[in-house]
Amino acid sequence: MDFNNAQRTAALDPSSYDVYDQCFHNLDIVWYWRAIQPIETRRIRNWSDLDEFPRVSGAQGRQGMGDVPASRLFVQHDMTLSSSPTGQISMLPTFYNFDSFAVESSEIDVDREITSWASLLDPKWSGQVALVDEPAIGVFDLALALSASGQMKFEDMGNMSVEEIDELMDLARNLIMTGHLRPFWLRAGEPVERFLSGELKLASIWSPTIVEMKHLGFQVRQARPLEGYRGWHGGMCLSRNLEGETLDRAYDWLNWYLDGYAGSVVARQGYYMCAPNRVRAHLSEAEWNYWYEGLPAPEELNDNAGRPAIRVGEVRSGGSRLDRARHVTIWNSTMDEHNYVVRRWSELVELASARSRTNRRAG
Incomplete structure (x- = not known):
């Protein structure tokens, strides 16, 4: 489920x-x-x-x-x-x-060039960014990006007011309508397909997805935002x-x-x-x-299926467990206005899907 x-x-x-x-x-x-x-x-x-x-x-x-x-x-x-x-x-x-987002790294030094949640909103990546379809997770990826880029301020990002939720959703709607955000993903394996096809360059990610892409030989790395991880x-x-x-x-x-x-x-x-x-x-x-x-x-280190995944000399993004733990800025949360967030988030997900269907028909 x-x-x-x-x-x-x-x-x-x-x-x-x-x-x-x-x-x-x-x-x-x-x-x-x-x-x-x-x-x-x-x-x-x-x-x-x-x-x-x-x-x-x-x-x-x-x-x-x-x-x-x-x-x-x-x-x-x-x-x-x-x-x-x-x-x-x-x-x-x-x-x-401790999560952030994945970056296709074949031509990018991620640790040097992608250092903030604000990168998710950089026009350079317009049309190549996707968020996870889970309101208690994806909404914070978006909030962290909006905050880091100076587009929003929150009194308490972990427990937003209705007014803050509405402002965030309006900004997200604009990102969808201008084509910056691609449709949201729900299945953990979906980003693999979309990164490999070239559709995505940056996206919310879970670590097993990164391991799977590494096994397939795809160059991808998790960002270490200076603002901190989402734990x-x-x-x-x-x-x-x-x-x-x-x-x-x-x-x-x-x-x-x-x-x-x-x-x-x-x-x-x-x-x-x-x-x-x-x-x-x-x-x-x-x-x-x-x-x-x-x-x-x-x-060379294998994944759970015994397939090569981690190359010799590779270092995990963010360093050790303790280094990463000290760098958490927010934890996944169910806010007081959770039901309202879910309704507004569902509207965004449907809008992104509808726009994608329209673009496919036009193409």
Whole structure:
């Protein structure tokens, strides 16, 4: 399911699943409807091994705007969520990352020439830019670009007012009508096809997509904007319907997921797992040094299918896990005006698709 449909199903039909696997910014609505039950940290074997990013507000000295994971991690006695530690959590932290956008790099030194979110709006790339079709993600890529280029100011970018949302959407509409923005993408594999066809030069991106393009020999690199990354943190919740042996099996699943192997799989996709010491035992030294430490690859590294993906000497964009973590400016968020954002965002997506259909017919 996409983010919105998964969130809706999780909130309204907890009998339809055992584990809700999502992100912290998709937690609030599900928790509000009490569709999930608190997780007992005493039943999580590796709880003490979890790193500080999801547990501590301001980890690594930079909290960032938006839905900071720690702010909704711990279940309080009154069933509210906060960063104050208790023995119960709302969502078990799993893997996470720090995102920006991808740049076709065959003729560009991305680290030197593409240094700001404002590049997404540079007329140089008009007609070759696309954003992800997910309002709790894509809207912030756009907001960061508008802010960096001086076209908008936000009182709180992580929780925009209706007036700010309207202004942002009006500017986005103009970017679509002038042809600057291409249609939004929804499937993770779609940017691969569109970059390879030459349609796109810059786009919102997820790290597995970058790994896939590298395997195909395509030159692409994630930008490191001076304004900072957009962070997100995944996690798992337990349906309120679970009890007895079914609940025990769900805890077995949560514990297995943090035990290292799953973390090694997502590492080769460019993601970090919140129990890194467990992951390290399942990666080669070369893999650990490239993916987690930001060091040059001493040998060719494979993806999860055993196919060559990372070339010898290549260095991960942004450096080590800690370097990248210190550079987060905002976390993916579900704003107070989320329903309004979704409606306005849907209008943009349809406008971009309609304009693309019209252009194809005219061509």
